[in-house]
Structures are given as C-alpha cells and as structure tokens.
Amino acid sequence: MEISVIIPTFNRSLFLPKCIQSVLLQNYPVKEIIIIDDFSDDNTTLVVENLIKENQTQTKIIYLKQTKNQGVSSARNLGLNAAQYNIVLFLDSDDYWEQDYTSNVVNIFEKYQDVSIIFTRLNVIDSSNRLSAEQLMVKEKKIRFWRQCCESKDELFFAPTQQVKRHVLMQQLTFFLSALAINKSRMDCPVFFDSNLYFAEDHEYLVRLLDNAKTVAYTDKPLSNYVIHGSNTVLANADYQKHMRNLHGGISSCLKMLACCDNADEYQFLLEYIINKFRLIGWLKQDQNDRHGAYEAFRNSYLFSRKWKDLLRVWKAKLYLVFFHKH
Incomplete structure (x- = not known):
C-alpha cells in the first residue's frame, strides 16, 4: 500500500523539522509528503527547502505555497487534490508520529478489507516534552467508548461508521486529524473540507467522512503525538x-x-x-x-x-x- 501524507502549515518553522523527520523515519516508508504553506511570513520556505535538499530517503517531498492566507481547510483541500495514493494521512505541522505509525496503519488496512478509516491513540505532550495531565482523562474516555460499544479483535476495536458518527456528534468521542488514516479506495466518494469554516472544521469534515465510509477501526497504541505550546491555534x-x-x-x-x-x-x-x-x-x-x-x-x-x-x-x-x- 502506498501513502500520501498531508501537512498544512502556517508560521510553524520551529516545529516543521521534527514533524517532517518523524515521517521520513517511518519504518514503513511513505511515497510522498505534501506540505501546504498557507502563506507563512516566517522562514518556513527556507526550512522546507533545506529539508528537501537533505532528504536522502525515497520519499518525495512536495512543497506548495498559497498565494494568500486562506485557512487550514483550504490548505488541506489543496493537499487532498494533490495526493496521488490511496492511503491518506494528515499531520499538523507542530505534531509528530512514532516510528511505527505507518506500519500499524498499513497492517490494519491490509488485514481488514472493510475498514475505511483508522483512529489511533494520541499522546498529548506538554512544553517540557512530557505527557499532559489531561492524557489519562482523554485515554479513559476513548477506551470506555470503544470497549463498551465496539467489537474487539486482535487488540483492535471496530465499529460501524454511523455508530461512531453519533458519538462524535454528541461529543462523546474525541479525535485528532494527526491520528486519522483514510483509505480513499474504500470511500463512497471523495470528501473535502468546507473552506468557508475556520473553526471546528475538522469535526464537520469527520461527520461527512463517516457518512461515506464503511467500518472504523481504533488501535490503542500511542502512535501520534499532539504537542501543546504557546502558539497553538486559538480563536482570537x-x-x-x-x-x-x-x-x-x-x-x-x-x-x-x-x-x-x-x-x-x-x-x-x-x-x-x-x-x-x-x-x-x-x-x-x-x-x-x-x-x-x-x-x-x-x-x-x-x-x-x-x-x-x-x-x-x-x-x-x-x-x-x-x-x-x-x-
């Protein structure tokens, strides 16, 4: 299976190297990394150009820069249109993956042919590179849902998409795009972000995504890392x-x-x-x-x-x- 990784970014030059390196060092290599720069005014371009020059892997790094700031939804849609491969993974530019993220995702997709979407457990990392105090609460909430409501097999949890959708809508299930994998070939039709939304766009996208998918799988392995820092996107x-x-x-x-x-x-x-x-x-x-x-x-x-x-x-x-x- 071949993988496209979509990384939208805006003024995250300090975090980009760790983010991109975490993709390049995956034990199951990805085919392409698509970085969409939403018109950053820091040195993002220089950082990405240096990473491309230093890249010695077989993974292709594609750098696309918007001509004006259009928001993260527009950036992700640009990445979705550019993605050439069936497995699509999102990664925010201030987050990073564990080295076995892609291998776990591919193993699940290969073994379970009806699975369209995969969620993985996500660590919440604070500024001192430690697990956030909220981590246990997030984990307990997720595990309670999957264990009570879903079929369990091979240390994985499975659920019909409409069941997951209902819990997402009722805010009984949290998720992050950096811990979400999509198999485009198993979707009813392509799903894009609403570029008119600037807030909660990921929730709205997931609801429509679930409407076009079959089965959802969840692994409790902590494969992705969400980093809390002073410049996380916050509503003005x-x-x-x-x-x-x-x-x-x-x-x-x-x-x-x-x-x-x-x-x-x-x-x-x-x-x-x-x-x-x-x-x-x-x-x-x-x-x-x-x-x-x-x-x-x-x-x-x-x-x-x-x-x-x-x-x-x-x-x-x-x-x-x-x-x-x-x-």
Missing part, C-alpha cells in the same frame, strides 16, 4: 464573536424561511442546516471552555433532530389546511 476573541454572530444569523434566517417552504424537501433541508449549525456552535463553545453555552447549543441540536419529523408533519398539516380553505 474578535474573530470568534464575529463567527458566532454569523452562525446565529444563519440560524435566524433559516427559521424565518421555514414558513416560506414550498415542499417537504426544502423544509427538511433547512431543518438539517439548523441542526448542523447548532452542533458547530457547540463545538466552538466547547473549544472556548464555555460548557454552559456548549450544552445549550448541543441541546438545541438534539431537540431539533428529535423533533424535525413532528415539525414536518405540522408543516404538511398547515399546507393541507391552506389547500382546504382555498377549495
């Missing part, structure tokens, strides 16, 4: 507030448009849009440690998803009454 308050206003404005507009729908398909589409926007608000609130706000957003999403059929019946009854009155 002004951008966060603006994004929240846009999301709530979109929901308000849809609620108003419900009364103008001409058919059931339009009505259902708007309801599903509202449900997804409430979920996105919940993810953003959770990222900001606003537990109450996240709870309210997820609660609204749940109520709409539970009640949309009832609302649809009410809408049809309203149409019937209008028709009866006219005739």
Whole structure:
C-alpha cells in the first residue's frame, strides 16, 4: 500500500523539522509528503527547502505555497487534490508520529478489507516534552467508548461508521486529524473540507467522512503525538464573536424561511442546516471552555433532530389546511 501524507502549515518553522523527520523515519516508508504553506511570513520556505535538499530517503517531498492566507481547510483541500495514493494521512505541522505509525496503519488496512478509516491513540505532550495531565482523562474516555460499544479483535476495536458518527456528534468521542488514516479506495466518494469554516472544521469534515465510509477501526497504541505550546491555534476573541454572530444569523434566517417552504424537501433541508449549525456552535463553545453555552447549543441540536419529523408533519398539516380553505 502506498501513502500520501498531508501537512498544512502556517508560521510553524520551529516545529516543521521534527514533524517532517518523524515521517521520513517511518519504518514503513511513505511515497510522498505534501506540505501546504498557507502563506507563512516566517522562514518556513527556507526550512522546507533545506529539508528537501537533505532528504536522502525515497520519499518525495512536495512543497506548495498559497498565494494568500486562506485557512487550514483550504490548505488541506489543496493537499487532498494533490495526493496521488490511496492511503491518506494528515499531520499538523507542530505534531509528530512514532516510528511505527505507518506500519500499524498499513497492517490494519491490509488485514481488514472493510475498514475505511483508522483512529489511533494520541499522546498529548506538554512544553517540557512530557505527557499532559489531561492524557489519562482523554485515554479513559476513548477506551470506555470503544470497549463498551465496539467489537474487539486482535487488540483492535471496530465499529460501524454511523455508530461512531453519533458519538462524535454528541461529543462523546474525541479525535485528532494527526491520528486519522483514510483509505480513499474504500470511500463512497471523495470528501473535502468546507473552506468557508475556520473553526471546528475538522469535526464537520469527520461527520461527512463517516457518512461515506464503511467500518472504523481504533488501535490503542500511542502512535501520534499532539504537542501543546504557546502558539497553538486559538480563536482570537474578535474573530470568534464575529463567527458566532454569523452562525446565529444563519440560524435566524433559516427559521424565518421555514414558513416560506414550498415542499417537504426544502423544509427538511433547512431543518438539517439548523441542526448542523447548532452542533458547530457547540463545538466552538466547547473549544472556548464555555460548557454552559456548549450544552445549550448541543441541546438545541438534539431537540431539533428529535423533533424535525413532528415539525414536518405540522408543516404538511398547515399546507393541507391552506389547500382546504382555498377549495
């Protein structure tokens, strides 16, 4: 099996060498590393050019630089379009892998032909290169889900994608793109990131990814490392507030448009849009440690998803009454 690795980056020149070296030193070599520079203004270009010159492996390093800053979703999509091989792995430019990451992924894909997506356990590393205090909590939460809800075999856990999707939507299962592997040949259709989203874009992507996949596998081996540092991507308050206003404005507009729908398909589409926007608000609130706000957003999403059929019946009854009155 041949592997493409997609690494989006923006002003991460200090972390890039360790990140890229962790890919080059894999005991199962990858075919290509695609680095997408989202218009960095540090010395990222120089760092990557030096890494390409010093590369003595068979792995091809491809460097693509955006002409303007367009966000991580756009960068990842550029990588997805450039990827030539069926196995696609994401790695954020400040994270790194253990040396046997790719060999474990390939072994699972080769042995289990129905598996489309693989999650691996991920270590959370602090600035002192030690496991974060949150690591045990994250591990316990994940293992509890996989052990209680999934089939276990060969020290792996398996679950239908819709079951995993439900837990992701309800925030009962955490994940990171740097610990996610995709077999494109086993997907129903290609799935790309929504480049209009700047926050929680990975959650939204995973939900659609799961809709187009078959079976998910999880290994509890700690194969990927998520590094916590002072320059991790954090929402600027002004951008966060603006994004929240846009999301709530979109929901308000849809609620108003419900009364103008001409058919059931339009009505259902708007309801599903509202449900997804409430979920996105919940993810953003959770990222900001606003537990109450996240709870309210997820609660609204749940109520709409539970009640949309009832609302649809009410809408049809309203149409019937209008028709009866006219005739």
